[in-house]
Amino acid sequence: MERKLLEQLSQLTPIEHRQQQTHQFIEDLDAAAIDQQAQLRTLTDYFFNSQDIYISRHNRYADYPEHTHTFLEINYVLKGIAHEVVDQQSVTLHTGDLILLDSGSTHSIQALGDHDLLINILFRTKNISLELLNDLRHSDNILYDFLVSHITGDQSHPQNYLVFNQHPNHQVQTTLNRIIEEYYQHHEFANSIIKAYLSALIVQLIREYPLNRVSQANKPQQLAMQLLTDITTNYRTINLTQLAHKYNYNRNYLSNLFKTEVGKTFSTVVTQQRLIQAHLLLASTSLPISQIMRRVGLTNKTFFYQKYQAYYHTTPQKDR
Structure with missing residues (x-):
């Protein structure tokens, strides 16, 4: 040092x-x-x-x-x-x-x-x-x-x-x-x-x-990790129906398994991943906020601002 x-x-x-x-x-x-x-x-x-x-x-x-x-x-x-x-x-x-x-x-x-x-x-x-x-x-x-x-x-x-x-x-x-x-x-x-x-x-x-x-991690935990990885990779368009088809599971079963293993709902984690990506774009680009929302897969402006404030305890404008 x-x-x-x-x-x-x-x-x-x-x-x-x-x-x-x-x-x-x-x-x-x-x-x-x-x-x-x-x-x-x-x-x-x-x-x-x-x-x-x-x-x-x-x-x-x-x-x-x-x-x-x-x-x-x-x-x-x-x-x-x-x-x-x-x-x-x-x-x-x-x-x-x-x-x-x-x-x-x-x-x-x-x-x-x-x-x-x-x-x-x-x-x-x-x-x-x-x-x-x-x-x-x-x-x-x-x-x-x-x-x-x-x-x-x-x-x-x-x-x-x-x-x-x-x-x-x-x-x-x-x-x-x-x-x-x-x-x-x-x-x-x-x-x-x-x-x-x-x-x-x-x-x-x-x-x-x-x-x-x-x-070793048990099978439900391994599946939860795979789902988390899928969310990180395809956060913009991902949904449970796609994943249920991909892994050949019932959609409701997959939703319940995810909530049990991760402690949060699937939709909550997807939204958080989108917010993380929006936060990164706000800090590293000059793109308009409306365009950043579309890039991360969010379309409702009120929803975006409310969730961003709750997650980061600040506003998108201040982070910019």
Whole structure:
């Protein structure tokens, strides 16, 4: 990592100055980032209002309370050591180590010291390329199962977190450092580059850490993954009738299976995929919004604006 950025990340924040004196946790999040109705401290999708992947450097000198979140999270030890308790299990991470936490897992972090730097990388299911997972489906790796279970909503998967210790060839650490550099240096197209690096990171973790899978995905889960891949590829015109014919299933059966395995209706996921593509076109082209709607398969302007606002918590005009 560039020395200048490393020095920047090592500097004390105002909250750290206060925590260094009292060793008591000081709230550093907006109230909207925390689910006020939940009994356990729960972090929400607030972090993704204006970006696909959110990165922060963990504040030092005070224990961070037990919490959970609605997204996937990577804790990466850039420097030093970090002690966490994840789902009531003690985990110690050293320089170069990382832990991948599923949504719903609970964890707390013991106070970091002067020379410790812990980076939090937050992302969601839609940042994981389904085409990528489809390419990796034959890998005998628990990380693949972990990600597929998250996407399909499989609550029976035994792993809520995975720990990856520093690898001798450093490729994983290099990619993580590139992600952090892109995020903090604010270069043009940084968001797109970070998403590309995230896909590369997943492949590298599967390749460099051959963790054997515990069990194969069951047939309904495999079919749900195929349907999700079909949606990603043909989101503009896809419908359940086509897929029922393609896979030789009853349409209602396929609809119920999809809802059971994914946790969302087929139409909801199709709409979300169209919104993701619209979001990309808004950010990367100067096409009129009406033309973008047609390109992604949406024709009702009111429906588009309502769903876009609900999904991204902003308007198409603001994203442009």
